[in-house]
Amino acid sequence: MSAPVSDHPTIDNAVLSARGLTRAFPHPDGPLPVLRGVDLDVAPGELVTVSGRSGSGKSALFALLCGFDKPDTGTVTVCGTVLRAAPAWSDCAVLPQALGLAAELTLQENAALPLRLTGQSDVEDRVADVLGELGIGHLGDRYPTEVSYGQQQRAALARAAVARPSVLLADEPTAHLDHGSVPAVLGVLRRVADAGTAVLIATHHDQVHRIADRRLSLVEGRIDYSAT
Ligand SMILES: Nc1ncnc2c1ncn2[C@@H]1O[C@H](COP(=O)(O)OP(=O)(O)O)[C@@H](O)[C@H]1O
Numbered sequence: 068m069s070a071p072v073s074d075h076p077t078i079d080n081a082v083l084s085a086r087g088l089t090r091a092f093p094h095p096d097g098p099l100p101v102l103r104g105v106d107l108d109v110a111p112g113e114l115v116t117v118s119g120r121s122g123s124g125k126s127a128l129f130a131l132l133c134g135f136d137k138p139d140t141g142t143v144t145v146c147g148t149v150l151r152a153a154p155a156w157s158d159c160a161v162l163p164q165a166l167g168l169a170a171e172l173t174l175q176e177n178a179a180l181p182l183r184l185t186g187q188s189d190v191e192d193r194v195a196d197v198l199g200e201l202g203i204g205h206l207g208d209r210y211p212t213e214v215s216y217g218q219q220q221r222a223a224l225a226r227a228a229v230a231r232p233s234v235l236l237a238d239e240p241t242a243h244l245d246h247g248s249v250p251a252v253l254g255v256l257r258r259v260a261d262a263g264t265a266v267l268i269a270t271h272h273d274q275v276h277r278i279a280d281r282r283l284s285l286v287e288g289r290i291d292y293s294a295t
């Protein structure tokens with residue numbers, strides 16, 4: 068039997084590519100195939116959104132794209148290198164749905180951590196600028212448990228944005244925000260893309276789709292290109 072022809076439009080200068088990603092998870096009734104052959108390209112400077120109903124596999128896909136998890140079959144390429152482990156944060160930075168802030172570090176320290184680990188300069192100024200842009204500049208000395216979940220989410224976005232990565236993955240970046248802070252978050256994501264980062268966002272919020280260059284949807288384990 069021949070392989071199905073992919074209707075996926077390839078992008079020559081993509082910095083993030085997925086080919087044929089499959090992933091099944093254990094289930095009492097037998098393995099549950101969540102991703103069934105995801106093909107995806109994102110170019111530098113593009114902001115692309117991925118929608119899909121709850122449980123469609125958006126977070127599972129993002130975990131593969133950033134090397135947190137491994138596909139059963141298929142490949143992920145970031146900055147020209149096929150992933151075998153999580154890439155450097157400067158290549159691919161992530162705002163995970165579960166945030167992953169260190170409880171023992173302040174918001175400022177959390178956001179600065181990737182820059183400190185790679186010995187970069189101007190760390191405090193760069194972090195302060197992004198925290199301020201996200202409306203949480205006054206909370207830099209607080210610990211994650213001392214602020215709201217939406218404020219934690221913005222700190223986790225700051226940690227990703229401040230790294231000026233080649234690829235930024237944001238999983239439901241507006242899910243826990245009050246209405247008033249959504250524009251600041253969208254402003255940072257758009258600014259990061261305009262500066263040359265390939266930004267991929269999982270979301271079901273129309274406001275986020277509106278700032279996208281391309282809108283994709285995950286349907287039955289594949290990206291549905293028929294509507295694009
Ligand atoms: N690590 C895992 N182990 C078992 N099942 C998982 C795991 N991760 C995701 N799943 C299952 O995969 C499906 C997709 O989950 P998820 O990627 O979180 O969806 P979405 O982010 O689109 O809401 C769900 O049925 C979920 O229960």
Ligand SMILES: [Mg+2]
Pocket residue numbers: 125126127164238239
């Ligand atoms: Mg999810």
